[in-house]
Amino acid sequence: MAAPRKLSMKQRYAALTRDLDWDLSYVDEDTAYPYTSFEGIKIHDWSKWEDPFRLTIDAYMKYQAEKDKRLYAVLDSFAQGQGHLQLTDPSYLNAMKLFLQGVTPLEYQAHRNFAYLARFLNGPGPRFAALCQSQDELRHAQTEIHTLSNYNKYYQGFHSWNHQHDRVWYLSVPKSYFDDAVTAGPFEFLIAIGFSFEYLLTNLLFVPFMSGASFNGDLPTMTFGFSAQSDESRHMTLGLEAIKFMLEQDPDNVPIVQAWIDKWFWRGYRLLALVSQMLDYMLPRKVMSWKEAFELYFEEQMLGGLFPDLAYYGITPPRHVEHAIAEKEVLSHQVYWTLYQFSFAAGFTTTVPSEDAQKWLAEQYPQTFEKLYKPLWDKASAVVDNGGRYFYQGLPQLCQVCQVPMLFTEPGDPTTICQRHTEFEGERYDFCSDGCQWIFEREPEKYVQAWLPVHQIYQGNCGGPTVPDVLAWYKLQPGDNGEIAGNVEQTAWEAWHATSSAEEQAPAPVAGN
Template sequence: MAAMNAKQKYHAMTRDLMWDPKDFDMKKVYPMLEKEGIILKDPSRWEDPFRMAYNQYVKVQAEKDLLYHAVRRSFEANDGHAKVIDSRWYEGVKAFAVAVQPAEYAAHRLMAYVGRNIPIEAIRFATFNQAIDELRHAQIEIKHYAHMSREIDGLHAYAQTNENLWFNTVPKSFFDDALSSGPFEALMAISFSFEYVFTNILFLPFASSAGAVGDENFVAVGKSVQSDESRHMALGMSAMKMLLEEDDRNVPIIQKWLDKWYWRAYRIFSVISTLVDYYPRIRPISWKKAFEIYVEDQVFDGLFKDLRKYGIRLPLHAEDSIKEKEHYSHAVMRILDHYKHANAFRGFRLQPDDYEWLANEYPDTFDHYYAPFFRRMDDHVLAVASPGLPAVCSVCQVPAEFPDPNNPTKMWTQYSEYNNKTYMTCSPGCKHIFEQEPHKYMQFWWPAEAYLSGEFGENIPGDLFPYFGFTPEEANEHYSSREHVRWLEHRKHLGLDRIIVNS
């Protein structure tokens, strides 16, 4: 038999793995297939763009794991934690931990759901690989946080904190929304909107910040994860083009999903804007510039121009996100400072170089709208703390405290009526999503409501922190915390006296 080329080998090792049920109706085996209105004529022609067989996949991933763990062990053995230029960086890593790692685990479940319910061999094989990717990401991140928990506050009961902390309702709401959608919508939600549009802005700027401040452990995490994301992005792009080319009747369905999931993904990444602009003491790039490069240039001006031939336009609220880039990170940091007494990661007083950098990067907004807020903490770190838990958006579950980018002195909060009840959303984008499926979002779990109803315990606020999995001493402000004192003592013990932090 003649030798097979690479394409033929891939086809032989990944196709003909499906089975055609003879005794069962296909509609019963795949009950979700026709629920969304998607038309499939000849899906067998679609191929995984990476054409990677399982044995190749395992070899590549094993090599990446070996490299990551070598870096991690070296970092831990050489007191890398003490050598970052400012310990407040780790407050940002805690926020990343609580927001992103649970999302990675949820994404692996979502990929398994998609693969189970779409009878297309190439999609099933690609989602199988991606499900393993996401589980691997969750595991290496947990390994990273396990080491951190020996050095820093806030993560000693990580599983409990991830399950119960109000902050984590944001990623939970995104993935629960996707998992309760049909399989094709779920594929667009994660593989296209989450992965293709936003994964670069998730890992690249924050990993660059990690390198700038000296956290080589997190750099290794970012590189190991991001190297998988190229495949995930290709899956999202290929799957969307396949659906658009199958039948013109798919176009309005895909457009509706893009309108929804662009804004949902944009809001779930709100905390990343703050992690890029605020928590690193050295910032290689601002959120605004990263958004312009990775979203405006690559996605809006690149990808969506190519999609015009299918009849696809920009997502409905894309222009709102462009306007909001001048305010996004500052508004989110302001929210986090309002509620730093109820989070596993702390806020912090801005230092003189912070004010200078933020004013230079955001000359039209920071000094005028946001610097006065942060300066209130210069003499009293809890001067801007809110007395309770936030009122959150009914869709994204981010606190509804975003300024209107067209009129920054006013809140962007929106209201909708459904079944004689008023529901609040954080923006026109979330209001539109709510009003498309109000029956879905009226069921959301609201931490503030649960707090008031006694779900966290009868002794409030005494029972609140045991429920969250950390103590009041692990919250509040970083530079006045015990953690910062320990970090300074650790550096002194190592003879690392040259630091830039104000102590």
């Protein structure tokens, strides 16, 4: 036998992945891959797709099993050692409640839709990359559930996350975002999730949550986060590879991709409004302000680093980005003020920021906090001092596209609420911003379908006509919602800590009851 040609890593990878594919001859390619033409993207050569990671299944299994072994060891020891008692404060968990209710179901949706790509992209390279990502996303959904499952045993707000994701008003913000992405075609999904979500905005979403966990004594979430992020770097690569691949395949793809970047930047940015208040208000021990995070992770890394790279292809920074930049001074304050007033109908709790917290906010936001937002908190404090708690009576109007209540202000004018509207087939639709209006006007047939929670409540589709009916339909339990101070969680927390400081006593009282 002649001396065999040994395969290099690259050849071996090709032999073990894309060479498994074959040219179909008993069915048409268009019948087998029916969804890659309607969006107008032109691909001439699928083999040009690069997979820098070159992971084969044996290596994937080995490393992923090792990562999960480490992660579950941390979860188990945290649970065994009652690690939850080491949190800075139980109110920290509001951030995690929002995460489980709002983000975990998105990871799950990503799992399912990357399977769609793993079936329907014509090229075996991207199909395999999508299949790996589909598996990873299932991992993330499940490890998040398992990480937060221990908190669910002792704290409120976690118990009905999946039921609530499909129903509760503020959760229609993340749900509609992802429903929008999975109902788009495969290429738009790659830009929406692979690129915009996993590359452009991922650090803004995950790093604050994970650093927040680390700063507030939440070791499991920090461990989970780092573990998930190691997969995320593969996903970021897929997203960047996807956009470059589309842009390089045909110049006609450039304007289509640009419009998707414009749309999905704004869609994702509006979703991150929930993260902004989490950073600035929900974390008892602060990590960094939204403004600082936005400047670092978006303005510096993306506008300064990524977009000059994409300029080579004729791609420009996203439309409406100037509004997002201008809004960084006011965003989190407006969002949290709204949540404060509506938290009687939420799966998390809110409170007036402490004196220290307000001092920190004033330092972080010297232009806006004391002038515009401190007076609101002073008023809310006065109500509390008189034995009350201010909740808004009624239901907010929601933006037809992002589904956030209409709480944002006019660009450059932080005291006037921004309202836009468009007539379509005789109906009026309202929007929170130029960005959302622009998105609607590109695809009105899509956005008129939106399941808007407030409309649904008015139509009687959410358990009944009264607030208690709706809250029961949400499966909210006492202590899930409303004010932090005096809530069952705080009471239980104080009792647990009183017990542990008074040496060994009888078992601590059961929370709540």
